Amino acid sequence: MNQASAATLGFLRRRRRAHRSPQQRSDRFTALYTVGLYTAIGAWAGFQALRQGPARGGSAVWLTGGGLARVATVALLLGLLAALRYATWQGPVVFTAPEVQFLLGSPLPRAELVRVRLGRGLLVGAAAGAALGLAAFVLLEAELAVPAWPLLAAALGGPAAFGVLAAALGWLVESSAITARVVLLASPLVLAAAVAAWLGGAVAVGADPWSGPWGWAAGPLVAAAGGRDPGWPLQAALLGGVTVAAVVAAWRTAARVTLEELERRAGTRAGLGASLFMADPRGAALLRHQAVRGLVGVRRLGLRHPRRRWLALPWRDGLSLLRTPGRVGWALVLCGSGALAVAVAPGRRLLATGAVVVAYLGAARLVEPLRGEADQPDASRQLPWRWGDLVLLHTVTPILVLTAIGLAVTVALALAGLVPVPALGMAAAACLPVAAALVWSAAIAGQRGRLGLDQFLTASAMGELAGPLYLLRWFATGPLVALAALLGPILVLQGAAGSPLPRAQAAVTNGASLLVTALAVQGTWLRSRHPPD
């Protein structure tokens, strides 16, 4: 680093330190100490609990017989994809807005200023990888009881190196708009291919020399856990080599990023910090959406407007979904997962509860136009409908889309032999009311608008226990409403599984009655709503 850069950064460091009170320093130390202490206690307690639990011979056989390789490989690949997608809008090098304005605007070599941040980003990557590796070590050691030190070294070393690699590749994405665009467009395809390969068992032997860095990072862990992976030294060497190459490439391209890009990311970071501080994940998601929209552009897909007044809002919502097909994709993945879980293990109540929550999350992706309406309720004044009617009209398209998804999933499950043919008609008939219950649950939560400053201040004033519970209630409203609407009918049907025909028919009637009642309550409640303040 040249003298001017070192002097400037040193001056900034000294000034910042001077403005930090001893109390702030003490608070920061206490926070770090507390996190470290609780992590250590949690890891130890978790380890002991798992160790003293009932023997799980089956799990151990599955893990060492290829299960660990499959899980670790896919988890690391997903982690890398997440890091690369994160780098399309934030990344390992993010300055604050004043730093972009004054520090990067000054006549100092930008590469040196960037490298300081990049070094920090690489360390964070290593720490994140090591933390995940530590968690894996605790779980594996408790389950397998293999020699601890080799497993610990493999669990820390591989993921830590992989974290550094992810951060270095993240910088290469961050510093090139073209690469960022490629990552955004290609990552859903890679994700789909990974899931297909995982489901198809193609990565059963996962940690091979040709399996990519995610497999190389998993290889030593698999070997240390007692699995069969004789090529792990080569994999470790390959991972080390590719990590060093990526770090060198990142270091050399430190000056490549434009000031405009860093300024955009600094602005997003400021908004992101405010959204997260205010417990507003939707605000954060919108910031991410805005940030990447500049990269992938706007889809110019259109839809001819209808000629009937009542179709105006369904048409508008259809346009919105057409331009963001990812929402439909997520709805398909989440609702499909929920349906699959129920079909595979129809008698398990806890699984059914989880399936309803997951399907709710899928439905919530489809009501984004309604959420947008609730974000700026004044805009709805341009439309002639009362708020309650407007909310219901906004649910027409999501219900139809979710019904179509439900029918497609039902057919797929039937083809896979998971839905018996006699039950196919009933399952198909249930798609529409179940979709309506899920979408209306999402609408009940979405029409409230975003968590406002008033609610946040209320939660802050309620103290350390009641405050988080208040916020939790806000976020849990939608899933709880969905559970209230759907769990009753599901439990009634589960209770009648395997019963003689008259009892099964009565259960279907009772379940349908419960669902219709729930829909009537939801619809009436939604129609009575007023715009959020």
Add this chain to the structure above:
Amino acid sequence: MATQPVLELRGVRKTYGELVAVDLLDLEVRPGECVVLIGHNGSGKTTTLRLVAGLLEPSEGWVRVAGGDLAQERSRAALSFVPDSPLLYPDLTVREHLELIGLAHGIEDGLDGRVAELLELFELTSRGDFLPGQLSRGMRQKAQLACALVRPFQLLLLDEPVVGLDPPSQLALHRILVAAKQDGAAILLSTHQLAFAAGLADRAVVLHDGRAVEQGAYASVVGGPEARRLGLR
């Protein structure tokens, strides 16, 4: 005038805790009439317009539009509102905004022609397929005005409509509003730009600290003692 007022406010009061934003306001606007609200920042102009638009509930008194309260769809359909800052859907293009609003208000035939006409009038034809995020502030304001004018209305509420507009667009808007008045529309306008209001407004109301301190014919109010005392001219 023998015609029934399109807009009636009686004893309207809006308070926020101890702050009185609008205090016992009585106002009528009849078909074909334009009333302009003038006053300093914080005098209650925007609050009055938002009360009329149904975006705020009065603490006391009542508001009637086209003979009914705003819970009735007929009254809501009679009223078109242009807020002080553009409120557009981020995922719809300008053209789709106009189509949505026109369709929602029952224009089933001739909608495309009406949309094209308004885009042309506000020089938005080449930006018709742009999203709001791709437009400048002035362009968004034009789009907001076009949204308000694409559908039929009996009462038009305009809150600082010329802020951000270039002079040709101000002139075009002035012409449209004069034509709308001649067609029988009532207009309630809030502005600091008295040059824009001149030739359009029939009556004026001077608001100060939420109270109507003077109202009457436009020329006499603008040239009157309250407007002079408050430095509004």
